Amino acid sequence: MPLETEARAELRALVADFAPNDGQLMAALHRVQHRYGYISREALEVVAEQLEMFPAHVYGAASFYDEFRLEPPASTTIRWCSGPACRLENGNGIRDAMLAVLGFDDLGERTDDGRIEMVNGQCNGTCEQAPLVWVERPFEHERRVVGKLTAAEAIRITREIRDGESIDGGHETVF
Amino acid sequence: MVNRLMGGMKLSSDTAQIQGNFSQIREDATTVYERWRKPQRPRIDVAIDTSSLANGALATSNAIEQIANDRNAAIDLGQNHGYGMQWLQPLVTVTWPNGTSVIYGPVNPDDAALIVDEATGRSGAASALAIGVLSGEHTEIPSIREHPFFAQEPEQRRLIARIGLTDPEVMEHYIGSGGWAAFARVLYRGMQPDGVRQELIDGAHGGRGGGGFPAGVKWNFLAGAPGDEHYMVCNADEGDPGAWVNRVVMEGDPHLLIEGMAIAAFATSSKRGFIYIREEYPLAVERMEQAIRHAEAAGLLGDNILGSEFSFQLEVVKGAGSYVCGEETGLLSSIQGQRGQPRIRPPFPAAVGVFMKPSNVNNVETFSHVPLILQNGHEWYREYGTEAMVGTRLFSFSGDIPNTGFMELPFGAPMQEILSACGGVSDGAELKAIHSGGPLGSLVPASAMPTLTLENNSFTPYDAMMGSGGIVFVSDRTHLVILNEFISEFVEEESCGRCTTCHGGNQRMTEIFRRIMNGDGRRADAANLKLIDDMLQQSNCVHGQFSPKPMRNLLQHFREDYEELALQRRDPTLTLPGMTKFRVANPRDSKIEDAVAICPVNAFQGSVGARSINDDACIGCGACTEVAPGAIVREPKQLEAASMPVSAGS
Ligand SMILES: Cc1cc2nc3c(=O)[nH]c(=O)nc-3n(C[C@H](O)[C@H](O)[C@H](O)COP(=O)(O)O)c2cc1C
Ligand code: FES
Numbered sequence: 038m039p040l041e042t043e044a045r046a047e048l049r050a051l052v053a054d055f056a057p058n059d060g061q062l063m064a065a066l067h068r069v070q071h072r073y074g075y076i077s078r079e080a081l082e083v084v085a086e087q088l089e090m091f092p093a094h095v096y097g098a099a100s101f102y103d104e105f106r107l108e109p110p111a112s113t114t115i116r117w118c119s120g121p122a123c124r125l126e127n128g129n130g131i132r133d134a135m136l137a138v139l140g141f142d143d144l145g146e147r148t149d150d151g152r153i154e155m156v157n158g159q160c161n162g163t164c165e166q167a168p169l170v171w172v173e174r175p176f177e178h179e180r181r182v183v184g185k186l187t188a189a190e191a192i193r194i195t196r197e198i199r200d201g202e203s204i205d206g207g208h209e210t211v212f
Numbered sequence: 213m214v215n216r217l218m219g220g221m222k223l224s225s226d227t228a229q230i231q232g233n234f235s236q237i238r239e240d241a242t243t244v245y246e247r248w249r250k251p252q253r254p255r256i257d258v259a260i261d262t263s264s265l266a267n268g269a270l271a272t273s274n275a276i277e278q279i280a281n282d283r284n285a286a287i288d289l290g291q292n293h294g295y296g297m298q299w300l301q302p303l304v305t306v307t308w309p310n311g312t313s314v315i316y317g318p319v320n321p322d323d324a325a326l327i328v329d330e331a332t333g334r335s336g337a338a339s340a341l342a343i344g345v346l347s348g349e350h351t352e353i354p355s356i357r358e359h360p361f362f363a364q365e366p367e368q369r370r371l372i373a374r375i376g377l378t379d380p381e382v383m384e385h386y387i388g389s390g391g392w393a394a395f396a397r398v399l400y401r402g403m404q405p406d407g408v409r410q411e412l413i414d415g416a417h418g419g420r421g422g423g424g425f426p427a428g429v430k431w432n433f434l435a436g437a438p439g440d441e442h443y444m445v446c447n448a449d450e451g452d453p454g455a456w457v458n459r460v461v462m463e464g465d466p467h468l469l470i471e472g473m474a475i476a477a478f479a480t481s482s483k484r485g486f487i488y489i490r491e492e493y494p495l496a497v498e499r500m501e502q503a504i505r506h507a508e509a510a511g512l513l514g515d516n517i518l519g520s521e522f523s524f525q526l527e528v529v530k531g532a533g534s535y536v537c538g539e540e541t542g543l544l545s546s547i548q549g550q551r552g553q554p555r556i557r558p559p560f561p562a563a564v565g566v567f568m569k570p571s572n573v574n575n576v577e578t579f580s581h582v583p584l585i586l587q588n589g590h591e592w593y594r595e596y597g598t599e600a601m602v603g604t605r606l607f608s609f610s611g612d613i614p615n616t617g618f619m620e621l622p623f624g625a626p627m628q629e630i631l632s633a634c635g636g637v638s639d640g641a642e643l644k645a646i647h648s649g650g651p652l653g654s655l656v657p658a659s660a661m662p663t664l665t666l667e668n669n670s671f672t673p674y675d676a677m678m679g680s681g682g683i684v685f686v687s688d689r690t691h692l693v694i695l696n697e698f699i700s701e702f703v704e705e706e707s708c709g710r711c712t713t714c715h716g717g718n719q720r721m722t723e724i725f726r727r728i729m730n731g732d733g734r735r736a737d738a739a740n741l742k743l744i745d746d747m748l749q750q751s752n753c754v755h756g757q758f759s760p761k762p763m764r765n766l767l768q769h770f771r772e773d774y775e776e777l778a779l780q781r782r783d784p785t786l787t788l789p790g791m792t793k794f795r796v797a798n799p800r801d802s803k804i805e806d807a808v809a810i811c812p813v814n815a816f817q818g819s820v821g822a823r824s825i826n827d828d829a830c831i832g833c834g835a836c837t838e839v840a841p842g843a844i845v846r847e848p849k850q851l852e853a854a855s856m857p858v859s860a861g862s
Pocket of ligand 1: 418419420422424425447448450451452537539540573574575576578753754755
C-alpha cells in the first residue's frame with residue numbers, strides 16, 4: 038500500500054461514491070479530470086482501488102479515449118473543428134495558418150512554455166458558424182466558439198492568444 | 213417540481229390506482245403548461261441550445277434582461293430550444309397573454325431593445341426581425357409553417373412537435389403537452405409487453421441509427437432472452453461529423469427520450485438503462501441528467517413507476533471523444549469501463565451485452581418515436597414515409613448552403629426541393645456532391661439530384677447510403693478530395709486499432725490522398741486505392757468495412773475530377789495549397805502591406821513597392837488574398853503530368 042499523501046486522500050474522497058463492477062469508470066475518470074484538468078498516475082491508482090480494478094486496466098481504458106488527458110492541460114487550448122462544413126470553408130488553410138503562428142508542425146503540440154496547445158476538434162452541429170475553432174481554458178471551465186473565420190482572422194486571434202491577450206471575439210458556450 | 217406525489221403514491225397492480233396517480237401529475241402539469249402558453253404578462257424566450265450559444269445567445273439573453281430590468285418592464289423571461297433555422301440564431305420567441313408566439317432572429321444584443329419594445333406593446337418594433345408565428349394568430353406575420361425552410365416538413369411536426377413551445381428543462385411542459393400519457397396508458401390499461409412490441413412491428417418502426425433494423429423485432433430478441441437482468445441502452449454517441457439530430461431531441465425534448473426508453477424497458481423486462489452521450493454534447497448531458505432527476509422525483513422513473521410493479525433505473529454515461537464507441541459493441545464495452553473496442557458479432561447484444569447480460573441498443577430517435585406511435589397508433593405513424601422506410605426523421609443540413617439547420621422530414625422527401633429550402637448552393641456555385649452518412653458513408657454526384665430522395669433505396673444505385681441524418685451539400689468551389697482526405701484521416705484516427713486492415717489501410721489511404729493533393733499523384737494510385745478498398749472490407753467491424761466507401765465513390769462518380777487532379781496534376785478550384793501558387797499581381801495595391809503583415813510565415817520578399825512571394829515559404833492559407841484581393845492572385849502551379857501521358861478513358 039503506497040503511503041497516504043494529502044493529494045491521495047483528496048482523490049480518495051473525490052471518487053468515494055463510485056462502486057465496483059457497475060459501469061462507473063467513465064464517470065470516475067470524468068470527475069477526476071474535471072477537478073484537476075487531467076488524470077494523474079496517482080489518480081489512476083486511486084480510481085483502480087475504488088473500482089477494484091487493476092491500475093493497468095484503468096490506464097488501458099483511459100488511454101483509449103482522446104478526451105482523457107494523462108498530463109496537465111495547457112492553460113489555453115485551441116480546438117480546431119475538423120468537420121466537413123468547416124473543411125469546405127478553408128478549414129485546412131485556417132489550421133495551417135494557426136499552426137504556423139504558434140510554430141507547430143501539427144495538431145497536438147504545445148508551446149515551449151506550455152501555455153498554449155492546439156488540438157483536433159469534432160463537429161458538434163453548429164456548422165452555421167463554419168469555419169470555427171473553440172478557444173478553451175480548461176482550468177476555468179471556459180469555452181468560446183470563434184466562428185465564421187477567415188484565415189486572416191484566425192491569424193489575428195492566434196497572435197493575440199500567443200501574445201497573452203485575452204480575445205474578445207466569439208461567443209461563450211458550455212464546457 | 214412535482215415530487216410531492218412520491219410519498220402519497222400507492223403501490224398497486226390496481227390499474228385505477230395507477231391511472232389516478234398519473235391524472236394527478238398531469239392535472240398539475242397542465243396548469244403549469246397552460247400558464248406558460250398563455251402567460252399573465254408577455255414573455256421573451258431566448259433559445260438556449262448548442263447552436264444558439266455558438267451564435268451568441270448568452271449575450272443576447274443578458275442584454276434583454278438588462279433592458280427589461282432597467283425599464284422595469286412588465287414582462288417575464290424564459291428559454292426554449294431553437295426551431296430549426298440555425299443560420300438565423302440567436303432565435304428569440306415572444307409570447308403574449310393571448311397565446312400568440314412569434315419567432316424573431318437573428319436577435320443580437322443590439323436588437324434587445326427592439327424585442328423588449330415589441331413584447332411590451334410597441335407592436336411592429338421588431339418586425340424586421342420577425343420570422344414567423346409559432347402559435348396563435350398575428351395579422352402581419354405569416355405562420356412559421358409557411359416559412360420556405362420548412363416547405364418539405366409535414367404540415368404538423370411530430371417527433372419535434374414541442375420544439376420552441378416548451379422549456380426543455382421543465383418537465384411539466386412535457387407532461388402538460390401530452391407527455392408520459394402513452395406510457396401511463398400502457399400501465400393502467402394493463403397492456404402486455406408483447407402488445408407494445410407488436411405495435412412497433414405493425415408500424416414497421418425502423419431503427420434510426422443507420423441500419424434501419426425494425427425496433428420491435430430487436431426488442432423481441434431481448435424480451436425472449438434468458439434471465440431477468442436485461443439492459444436497455446441508448447446510443448447517443450452521434451459521432452458522424454455533420455449530423456446533430458440526436459442532439460436536437462436531447463436538448464429540445466429530453467423527456468421524450470426518457471419516456472421512449474421507459475416503454476422499451478417495459479416491453480423487454482429491462483430494469484436498468486444507460487444513455488451513452490458523446491462528450492462533445494455537454495448541454496445534452498446536462499439536460500438529460502436533469503430530466504432523469506425530475507422524472508425520478510415525480511415517480512416516473514425508479515422503483516414502482518406510477519405506483520405500479522414496474523421499476524426502471526436510468527442513468528447517463530458520458531463518452532470521451534471516441535467515434536468507434538458509437539458502434540454498439542464498442543459502446544457496451546465503454547459503458548463497462550473498458551477500451552471502446554467493437555467485438556465480433558455474434559454474440560449479439562441481446563445475448564451478451566452490458567455486464568455480459570442480455571441488452572438492447574437503439575438510437576436516440578428510435579426510442580423517441582415510440583411514445584408517439586403508442587399514443588397515436590401504428591396507422592397514424594404510417595401516414596408518412598415510403599414503402600421501405602416508414603415515418604418521419606430528423607435531418608441536419610450543412611455545407612455550401614446559406615441556410616444551415618434541421619428539419620423533420622418524411623422518408624422519401626425530394627432532395628432537390630430540400631436544397632432549395634436550404635437556399636440553394638452558396639454564392640451561386642454549382643453543386644458537386646452530396647455527402648451523406650458520415651465518414652462511413654457516401655459522396656453522391658450532383659447528377660443524382662433530380663431523382664434523389666431521402667430513403668436508402670434512392671442512394672443504393674450510387675453505391676451510397678443515406679445514413680443517420682447528416683446531409684452535407686458540397687459545391688464546386690472546393691476540391692472534393694479535401695473531404696476524402698479528411699474522411700480517411702478521421703477513420704484512421706478513430707480506428708480502435710484492433711484490425712491492421714482498418715488502421716493501416718486508412719493510414720495508407722490518407723498518405724495517398726495527401727500526396728495527390730500535393731501535386732504528386734501517380735498512375736498506380738487508383739489501383740492501390742482499389743487494393744486498399746478490398747483489404748478494408750476484411751476488417752472485423754463496420755468501421756473498417758465501410759470506410760473505403762467515400763473513396764470508392766470518388767473513383768466511381770468523380771473519375772474525371774480524380775484523374776485531372778492525380779494524373780494531370782491540376783486543381784481547377786485553386787484550393788489545394790500544394791497545387792496553387794500565390795503571386796503578387798499588383799505590387800502597388802494599397803492593401804499589399806496588410807498582406808505582408810498578416811502572412812503567418814513571412815513569405816513576402818523584396819521591399820515596399822516591389823513585393824513578391826517566396827513560393828517555398830508560402831503555406832497557401834489564403835490570408836493575403838483575403839486582406840488584399842486586388843494585389844494577390846491564385847494561379848495553378850506548373851506541374852508536370854504524372855509520368856505517362858493520359859489517354860482518354862484510361
Ligand atoms: C463506427 C460506427 C459508429 C456508429 N455510431 C453510431 C452512433 O453514433 N449512433 C447510433 O445510433 N448508431 C451508431 N452506429 C450504429 C450502431 O452500431 C447500431 O447499429 C445502432 O445504434 C442501432 O440502433 P438502431 O437499431 O436504433 O438504429 C455506429 C456504427 C459503427 C460501425
Ligand atoms: S463542420 Fe465544423 S461545426 Fe460542423
